[in-house]
Amino acid sequence: MSANGNVNGVNKGAVNGATETARRQRKMSTPLMPAFMVSAPGKVIVYGEHAVVHGKPAIAAAISLRSYLLVTFLSKSRRTVSLRFPDIGLDHTWNIDELPWATFSQNGKKRAYYDLVNTLDPELMDALKPHIATISPGLSEDMRKVHHSSASAFLYLFLSLGSPKSPPCVYTLRSTIPIGAGLGSSASIAVCLSCALLMQIRALSGPHQDQPPDESRIQIERINQWAFVAEMCIHGNPSGVDNTVASRGKAVLFQRMDYNKPPVVTSLPDFPELPLLLVNTRQSRSTHTEVAKVAVLRKQHPEITNLILDAIGNVTESAHNLISKESFDSEDPATLRHLGELCTINHGLLVSLGVSHPKLERIRELIDGAGIGWTKLTGAGGGGCAITIVNPESLKETQAEPGQRIRLHRRASMHKTERLVKLSHALEAEGFQMFQTTLAGDGVGVLWPAVLQNGSGEEGGEEIDQEKFLRADGNEGIERLVGVAASKQFDNSDVREGWKFWGM
Numbered sequence: 001m002s003a004n005g006n007v008n009g010v011n012k013g014a015v016n017g018a019t020e021t022a023r024r025q026r027k028m029s030t031p032l033m034p035a036f037m038v039s040a041p042g043k044v045i046v047y048g049e050h051a052v053v054h055g056k057p058a059i060a061a062a063i064s065l066r067s068y069l070l071v072t073f074l075s076k077s078r079r080t081v082s083l084r085f086p087d088i089g090l091d092h093t094w095n096i097d098e099l100p101w102a103t104f105s106q107n108g109k110k111r112a113y114y115d116l117v118n119t120l121d122p123e124l125m126d127a128l129k130p131h132i133a134t135i136s137p138g139l140s141e142d143m144r145k146v147h148h149s150s151a152s153a154f155l156y157l158f159l160s161l162g163s164p165k166s167p168p169c170v171y172t173l174r175s176t177i178p179i180g181a182g183l184g185s186s187a188s189i190a191v192c193l194s195c196a197l198l199m200q201i202r203a204l205s206g207p208h209q210d211q212p213p214d215e216s217r218i219q220i221e222r223i224n225q226w227a228f229v230a231e232m233c234i235h236g237n238p239s240g241v242d243n244t245v246a247s248r249g250k251a252v253l254f255q256r257m258d259y260n261k262p263p264v265v266t267s268l269p270d271f272p273e274l275p276l277l278l279v280n281t282r283q284s285r286s287t288h289t290e291v292a293k294v295a296v297l298r299k300q301h302p303e304i305t306n307l308i309l310d311a312i313g314n315v316t317e318s319a320h321n322l323i324s325k326e327s328f329d330s331e332d333p334a335t336l337r338h339l340g341e342l343c344t345i346n347h348g349l350l351v352s353l354g355v356s357h358p359k360l361e362r363i364r365e366l367i368d369g370a371g372i373g374w375t376k377l378t379g380a381g382g383g384g385c386a387i388t389i390v391n392p393e394s395l396k397e398t399q400a401e402p403g404q405r406i407r408l409h410r411r412a413s414m415h416k417t418e419r420l421v422k423l424s425h426a427l428e429a430e431g432f433q434m435f436q437t438t439l440a441g442d443g444v445g446v447l448w449p450a451v452l453q454n455g456s457g458e459e460g461g462e463e464i465d466q467e468k469f470l471r472a473d474g475n476e477g478i479e480r481l482v483g484v485a486a487s488k489q490f491d492n493s494d495v496r497e498g499w500k501f502w503g504m
C-alpha cells in the first residue's frame, strides 16, 4: 500500500515524539474514505396528543437527546457491510455480493434518490426476508423483532440507494434516547440511516454556512422522505411526524383532518429552545391500547369526551397563537408561565381521558413538590414519559455553584442546582429516570470527517473511531466524545463542536 510505504519510509530521526507516532499510526490505517458521523434528535409531543387522533392540532418538538451514527470504511477487499447497534445488542455482517441487488434494480423497482417513496414494495420486503431471518437466531421473539426491525430499515435503504459497488463499511449507532418510551427513537435512527446513505452516494449538498434556505429545505426533505421509508420498515404505518421533527428539528404543528391522509405538518421556527426535564416512568405502554381507550370513552360519553378533546385542541391553539405573535418573547416570565400553565391544563385533560398512569401521577407529585415547573405526560400515556417546562425562577436561590448565573432566557442553565439534584435522587430512588434536555433544538446534523478540535492534544484533532465510540460511557460519555459536553460544562447549551446542520 503506497500510504503505508510512504509512512514507513519517513526518516526515523524526524519523528517528533508520541504525537507524531500516533499520527503516523492513524495514517497507516487510513481507509479509502474518512469516517463520518450523522446525528438526529428524538421528539416530545408538547401539546395535543390524543386530541390529534380526533382531528385537533398538536405540537411536537425536537429534544436534545439524540442518536449518533458513525460510518467507518473498510479496505475494498472486504466486501462486507456491518451494523453494530449495541443499544439493542445487534451486531451483524452481510456479504455485499450476496444481497438481493437484482430484485432491487429490476425494471420498475429501481428508485432514484430523489423519488418520492411512500409505500413499501412487498416484493422487495420478501427479497430481504432471508437476509433478515438469519439475524440473532438465539434470542427471544421480542428481541429478534427489535433486531429485525432495525436491520430491515437499514437494508431496505441500503439496497434502494446503494449499488453492488457500495463500499464495504461499518455502521455503528449509539443513542441517548430511551427506546420505546414515545420519544421517537426509531425515527431518530431512521433519519441517521437515511442521511448517512444519501451522503455516501453524494445525493446531498451541504450542510454549509452559506447554503440558500431553499436548497437546505430540499436536502432535509430528501432525508426525511427516505427516513419515512425506514420508519415504515419499523412501524408499518407511521404518521410521519416523528421523522419530520427528527429531520427538521425545532417544532412542528401537525393536524390530521382526514384520517386516510398523512397529517399536515407546519414548521414552527419561533418555538423557544426551553430547558426541559424529561422523566421516564420505565413503564412500557402501547400507543394502540391508549388510543383505543379514548375511542371507547368517546363512544360511551360522546358529548363530554368531545368537549375534553376540543379543550385540548384549544390548549394547542393557545400555545400556537402565543408563539406566533410578533411580540412573542420567551424570556418574559409571564410568557413562560402561560406556556407552562397550558402544560398543566393539558395534563389534567389527559387524566380525564383516562390515559395517565399512577407512575406518571407520582412523578408529577414529586416535581410539583419540588416546585420546579409545569408538568404533563407526553405521547400516548399509560406509562412512557412526563415532561416539565422548567421555571428558571424556581432555581434561582438554590444554585450549587456560587457565581453561576441562572439565566431566564432560552437554554437556561439548570444542571447544577441543588433542588434539581435532590429531585433527580428522589425520582431515581423510585425507579424513574430523569433527563435534563432542551426543547426545539437542531434537526439532522453531520460531522464530516469524524474529527473534533477539542484540545485533546492530538495533531489535527481527535478522531472518533469505532472503539472509542463503543467504549463511551453512558449518555454523558457519548456526548463528551461527540463534542457536546465541552459546551455543556459552561452554560448547559447544546452547541455541538464541529457539527453542521442544514438551516430551515
Ligand SMILES: Nc1ncnc2c1ncn2[C@@H]1O[C@H](COP(=O)(O)OP(=O)(O)O)[C@@H](O)[C@H]1O
Pocket (backbone or CB within 6 Å): 067, 085, 087, 088, 145, 146, 147, 149, 150, 173, 174, 175, 178, 179, 180, 181, 182, 183, 184, 185, 186, 187, 189, 234
Ligand atoms: N438505539 C437504537 N439502536 C437500534 N435500534 C433502535 C434504537 N432505537 C430505536 N431503535 C429501533 O426502533 C424501535 C423502537 O421503536 P418504538 O417502539 O416506536 O419506540 P419509539 O417510540 O422510541 O420510537 C426498536 O424496536 C428498534 O428497532
Ligand SMILES: C[C@@](O)(CCOP(=O)(O)O)CC(=O)O
Pocket (backbone or CB within 6 Å): 045, 048, 049, 050, 051, 052, 053, 181, 182, 183, 184, 239, 287, 290, 291, 378, 379, 380, 381, 384
Ligand atoms: C396518542 C397519540 O396522539 C400520540 C402517541 O405518541 P407516542 O406513540 O407516544 O409517540 C397517537 C397518535 O397521534 O397517533
